[in-house]
Amino acid sequence: MAVQKLYAGAKLREIRSGLGLTQKMFAEKLSVSLPYLNQMENNNRPVSTGVVLALAREFGYDVTELSTGDGERMVSDMREALADPVFTDGNESLVDAGVPLADLRLAASNAPALARAFLNLHGAYRQSQERLAAMNEALGGHGTAATTSPWEEVRDFFHYCDNYVDAIDRAAEHFSMPGGRELNADALIARTLSTLGIELVLSDDAPLRHFDTENSRLTLSRRAAPETRRFQALLQIALLTQDELLEATLDFARFQSEASRSIAKMGLANYFAGAALMPYRAFRQATLETRHDLERLADLFNASIEQVAHRLSTLQRKGDKGVPFFFVRVDQAGTITKRHSATLLQFARYGGACPLWNVHQAFETPGRFLRQLAETPDGVRYLCLARDVSKSGGSFAAPVRRYAIGLGCEVKHADALVYADDMDLGQGPFEPIGISCRICERERCHQRSVPPLERQLSVDPDRRGVLPYKVVR
Known part of the structure; x- marks a missing residue:
């Protein structure tokens, strides 16, 4: 099995800039020569094991950050995009014509903005082609612009942040532990709704969740599973109590359309609900004690198997990664x-x-x-x-x-x-x-x-x- 060399020039430059160090000072801290550091920062050389250890020793840096994140995702996405028939020269695709994997990794590391622009352009092309193929308002004079769909834009937002949103996750953990102690989810929901003056009603004929703002009434479907009702109640609580945080996160993401922003807001509210139901540190400790037994975790946190599996994919907090x-x-x-x-x-x-x-x-x-x-x-x-x-x-x-x-x-x-x-x-x-x-x-x-x-x-x-x-x- 081939060992993949680690090229992380952009990450090294980012770390050095954040520390306010010159290349010479940074090289001394890492115990390497200035030319060697320069070559690593420009991806002419892979990051050595000694440098990885020095980053952890001298700066307490989480070295897993060097090999995760946008880079591998963009390489995978660019490789798939270049296999599209639109990128052909006669009968030969661009990948076949000489765009090796090493070049894609260099582009993702050295020019991530350019790589992301390329992916956005290809996504816009695909969106346009799909609309034309389906004749979706092709002659209507509106809605035919070649832009990434709101759903795809939101998916990419979570995709490129490792499915972990630190501010939302920490806010949910703080919410789930009022007074420094963790409450049972049902007790937490009842206490919060009571404080907000909201009546909780279960109905056989209701949709999964409906909030009546005029009468301050939250109605949940009695036919839904208890863990689903629990999750939907926490989602509504997120929308009511965390609006300022959700909006600030959306401002930071800079979505292209109001539709994208609306979908993302619901995604962040869902994230909050899952993180409140399974607060980070308590859940992380439970994964160690149960050895990631999904059924036991579901029982401990009154959650569904799917909710537990989804939460496991988000445990990427710096300094305490799962x-x-x-x-x-x-x-x-x-x-x-x-x-x-x-x-x-x-x-x-x-x-x-x-x-x-x-x-x-x-x-x-x-x-x-x-x-x-x-x-x-x-x-x-x-x-x-x-x-x-x-x-x-x-x-x-x-x-x-x-x-x-x-x-x-x-x-x-x-x-x-x-x-x-x-x-x-x-x-x-x-x-x-x-x-x-x-x-x-x-x-x-x-x-x-x-x-x-x-x-x-x-x-x-x-x-x-x-x-x-x-x-x-």
Whole structure:
């Protein structure tokens, strides 16, 4: 398995600027020569192990920040974008024509603003093409501008902040511990609503949540599961008590449209609700004591399995980080409806998840956790968990919403999970999974749905294997 060198020039410059040090002073602190530091800051050399240790020793820097964040996400996103047929020279894609992975990493590290502008431009192009293909108001004279959709813009906001919003998370933790002691979620909700003068009503005929501002009445659906009602009550409390903080965070994000801002506000309110239900330090300690047993955590915090899995993907507070997880939710068609990752694994921006991934099998085994050892094309190995999270409508005639969730971490962290017990983490076998068929490099995948856009194909009319074509490097 290849070891990926760490190029983090932009991060080094950011650290040095924040400390107010010159290159010479910074080099002395790191015990390296000035030319060597200059080369690392310009990504002509990878960051050495000695420099990583010196950053932690001299400045107390969380060195995991060097290898996470925007860089890997942008590399994955740019690689997928460049595989689009629009980037072709005759029959050859740009990736095929000579844009190596190393160059993409340099662009993401040295020119992140330019890389993000490129991704925004490609997203705008795709949005325009989708509208034209569907003839969505194509002749109406409005709504046809080539801009990123509000939903995608909000998704990218959470995507590029590691799905962790520090100010919101800390505010929720403070809220959940009035007077310095943690309250039961139901007691906290009752106390807060009483203080606000709001009546809580359960109704069989109500939508999931409805707040009547005129009569100060919060109505929740009696048919919803208790953990869902609990979460929705905390979400409404966030909107009522944290508006100033939510608006300040939205101002900082600088969304392009009011629609994006409105969607993001609900996303931040949802984040607050989850963080209040499972306050950071208490939840983090519980993950260590239970070894990330999702069912025990759900019982301890009166939450659902999905809520716990989502919360696990947000434990990225500096100085007290949890295991970096990815979290995803898919529907029965394989469409990804939620995606968050604090790992090197980045989900495709368009389309569904790899069919070899165990999250698709979860629908076949309701109520059970499935385990899978998997390896992505870059050689990184993961422990993947999957489970169905079907949601009843509360009555015989109501439709059942069926989803499956996937949660996973790199194998190097797997010993911290109870689910890794009795598994051979060294030998596997490891299932070869990918990100998306359109950008996957695997040549002989028996589940490939479409050819890889960045490779040439060869079709032999006298020979047929599992696939009707051969991928040519």
